[in-house]
Amino acid sequence: MQTNLTPFYNPALSYEENYQYGPFGDFSRAAPSIEHNKQTENFLNLQVNLPFGIPAGPLLNANFIKAAFNHGFDLCVYKTVRTRAQASHPLPNVLSVHPTGRLSAHTDTVLADTNYTAPLSITNSFGVPSFNPNIWQPDMAEAVNAAQKGQYIIGSFQGTCGNESSIEKDYACAARLVDETAAPILEANLSCPNEGVNKLLCFDFDKVERIAKEIKNAVPDKPLFLKLAYFADDDVILPLLNRLDGTVDGYSTINTLSARPVTANGEPALGLDRPTGGVCGEAIRWAGLEMVERLARLRIRLNNHFVIIGVGGVSSAAHYQAYRLAGADAVMSATGAMWNPQLALQIKSSLNG
Numbered sequence: 433m434q435t436n437l438t439p440f441y442n443p444a445l446s447y448e449e450n451y452q453y454g455p456f457g458d459f460s461r462a463a464p465s466i467e468h469n470k471q472t473e474n475f476l477n478l479q480v481n482l483p484f485g486i487p488a489g490p491l492l493n494a495n496f497i498k499a500a501f502n503h504g505f506d507l508c509v510y511k512t513v514r515t516r517a518q519a520s521h522p523l524p525n526v527l528s529v530h531p532t533g534r535l536s537a538h539t540d541t542v543l544a545d546t547n548y549t550a551p552l553s554i555t556n557s558f559g560v561p562s563f564n565p566n567i568w569q570p571d572m573a574e575a576v577n578a579a580q581k582g583q584y585i586i587g588s589f590q591g592t593c594g595n596e597s598s599i600e601k602d603y604a605c606a607a608r609l610v611d612e613t614a615a616p617i618l619e620a621n622l623s624c625p626n627e628g629v630n631k632l633l634c635f636d637f638d639k640v641e642r643i644a645k646e647i648k649n650a651v652p653d654k655p656l657f658l659k660l661a662y663f664a665d666d667d668v669i670l671p672l673l674n675r676l677d678g679t680v681d682g683y684s685t686i687n688t689l690s691a692r693p694v695t696a697n698g699e700p701a702l703g704l705d706r707p708t709g710g711v712c713g714e715a716i717r718w719a720g721l722e723m724v725e726r727l728a729r730l731r732i733r734l735n736n737h738f739v740i741i742g743v744g745g746v747s748s749a750a751h752y753q754a755y756r757l758a759g760a761d762a763v764m765s766a767t768g769a770m771w772n773p774q775l776a777l778q779i780k781s782s783l784n785g
């Protein structure tokens with residue numbers, strides 16, 4: 433079944449064109465009137481209309497964030513920023529992928545093309561682009577000001593090897609720059625490939641601990657989330673949670689599952705220099721739900737008090753409810769929201785109905 437909605441991020445255009453001319457579709461039009469939940473919910477001691485929103489990535493700047501707030505997404509993550517400008521990978525950055533059944537966590541090969549069919553899974557490959565802080569800081573501050581009652585911005589950032597004396601220091605520097613915009617909540621992205629090392633940063637526990645402590649020293653008085661990838665086992669992630677207890681306020685999970693997107697001819701669909709890409713959407717919901725269940729279980733077992741943001745494959749009110757039942761304190765949707773800008777309003781009306 434072809435999706436009939438226009439995504440607010442246009443995969444046929446470059447990242448820069450989306451930044452300049454977006455958002456598109458419903459997000460470019462006036463929002464319908466919002467019927468908020470009668471009861472707000474507590475999220476990190478903040479009163480949020482509904483703990484549902486859009487995770488780091490598709491909301492490129494204040495224009496995207498304003499549209500998302502206007503369409504009832506109450507927790508909006510400003511796209512991951514860096515301490516210095518970094519260009520995006522060239523097109524293609526987003527392709528539809530068609531795994532047979534659910535995607536495994538073992539870098540499956542998947543057919544990729546531009547047929548955006550429901551239930552939708554996509555690969556995204558941008559290389560975490562960023563403008564210089566003199567561009568993104570005033571824009572993030574504008575996004576912070578766009579929040580209405582019961583709505584909050586989360587500022588996502590990551591460190592870059594070579595920008596400071598160490599990656600830890602660069603994460604702390606990025607956190608300080610985000611803090612200056614008055615974003616009330618911080619999120620450090622640790623689930624992108626660790627530069628120079630063939631594994632994700634969040635799997636290097638010594639480094640994660642050092643980074644989290646540097647950030648907390650730099651910005652002691654704001655809640656800090658870490659964006660984590662999928663961990664396949666309770667015992668694997670447990671030592672990390674133990675080490676971070678008291679430093680980190682919560683975890684946002686998951687990012688994407690890695691896959692090998694190929695064309696119908698079997699060639700790398702993102703280009704020869706990018707044989708793998710992160711997959712998100714329908715095919716990874718099982719992994720997001722499993723991670724949330726894992727964290728919720730370990731939170732009780734360790735008597736920890738961290739907050740859990742569940743991400744991965746959410747495209748309906750039933751998916752939102754499934755994540756809440758699994759233990760998520762908040763839920764977010766990237767792929768689902770991009771192709772259905774009415775998703776937050778639909779979830780709200782299903783809860784109110």
Ligand SMILES: Cc1cc2nc3c(=O)[nH]c(=O)nc-3n(C[C@H](O)[C@H](O)[C@H](O)COP(=O)(O)O)c2cc1C
Pocket residue numbers: 441487488489490511512526556558560588621659686687688712713714716743744745746764765766767768
């Ligand atoms: C277009 C796009 C760009 C993304 N960029 C980022 C990013 O800059 N930082 C980050 O932490 N995650 C990024 N992500 C990952 C999402 O935050 C999310 O973890 C992932 O897409 C899974 O959610 P979904 O299944 O609802 O799409 C991006 C996702 C998409 C679709």
